[in-house]
Amino acid sequence: MKKHFTSNIIFQNLKMQLEDGANSFREDLLIGEIEDTEIEHLAFVGPTLQKISLLEEHMNMFLFLKGNAELVADNLSFQIVPESIAIPLSFKNIQINVEEGETLHYVALTKKYTQDDHEDFNTYPNENKPDLFFTKFSDCDPYTEKIKSPKTISRTVLPEDIIPRVALGTVEALGPDEVRAHKHPMLDQLFLGLTDNCIRVYADGRSIELGPYSLLHIPIGSSHWVTVEKGDKLFYLWMDFFLDRTGQQWLKTHKPITTKKND
Numbered sequence: 001m002k003k004h005f006t007s008n009i010i011f012q013n014l015k016m017q018l019e020d021g022a023n024s025f026r027e028d029l030l031i032g033e034i035e036d037t038e039i040e041h042l043a044f045v046g047p048t049l050q051k052i053s054l055l056e057e058h059m060n061m062f063l064f065l066k067g068n069a070e071l072v073a074d075n076l077s078f079q080i081v082p083e084s085i086a087i088p089l090s091f092k093n094i095q096i097n098v099e100e101g102e103t104l105h106y107v108a109l110t111k112k113y114t115q116d117d118h119e120d121f122n123t124y125p126n127e128n129k130p131d132l133f134f135t136k137f138s139d140c141d142p143y144t145e146k147i148k149s150p151k152t153i154s155r156t157v158l159p160e161d162i163i164p165r166v167a168l169g170t171v172e173a174l175g176p177d178e179v180r181a182h183k184h185p186m187l188d189q190l191f192l193g194l195t196d197n198c199i200r201v202y203a204d205g206r207s208i209e210l211g212p213y214s215l216l217h218i219p220i221g222s223s224h225w226v227t228v229e230k231g232d233k234l235f236y237l238w239m240d241f242f243l244d245r246t247g248q249q250w251l252k253t254h255k256p257i258t259t260k261k262n263d
């Protein structure tokens with residue numbers, strides 16, 4: 001495993017090319033960077049049926065990056081496409097079926113729930129408790145934020161109060177553009193570069209280039225910002241891991257874009 005340190009910005013490129021003849025691959029990502037959280041990258045070459053046991057007392061999150069497949073949980077079935085997410089909440093295991101000709105790459109995150117997290121689950125309304133949370137990133141609701149330009153498209157992928165102290169979203173723009181400097185000491189943030197992403201990420205004056213399929217940890221509390229050059233694409237998934245439930249107030253800086261319906 002190669003973990004890169006560029007000053008204090010820690011990132012890791014995912015290995016997206018399998019060895020000749022290999023039918024699967026796994027690697028750990030950013031070991032120890034996010035408290036109580038393990039992150040791994042897995043790849044499977046079809047045809048294969050993977051039976052996956054889920055860790056109890058943990059969030060089990062799957063971020064599908066490349067390849068098509070089918071996810072089955074009891075009598076539910078979901079079409080896995082690139083840039084989609086699944087979080088099973090009511091199951092002890094799931095199956096992923098990858099057909100011949102497909103290679104599936106995904107990032108799996110397991111995060112241990114605290115006592116406070118269990119208490120928070122009990123306060124959530126039933127509509128926030130799906131048996132399995134599944135969505136394509138491109139289907140998610142857009143929002144705006146002061147630190148972004150009007151042409152930037154941000155989407156909330158995992159809203160707050162489905163998984164305690166975790167929220168996810170995407171940011172997409174064609175350069176030139178930027179996400180202006182901001183700080184959020186109440187949360188640990190990861191960026192995962194998506195298809196064709198080509199950006200520069202700055203934190204407290206240091207910077208690195210972030211391409212597609214690369215995972216980066218924003219140093220907690222740092223002033224950070226992002227730039228994308230003319231003609232390049234900015235397209236990444238942000239993952240927020242709040243230190244405590246009050247930190248989620250930060251998400252109020254995201255303003256949903258409401259579309260007026262004819263009624």
Ligand SMILES: [Fe+2]
Binds near residue numbers: 182224
């Ligand atoms: Fe940030």
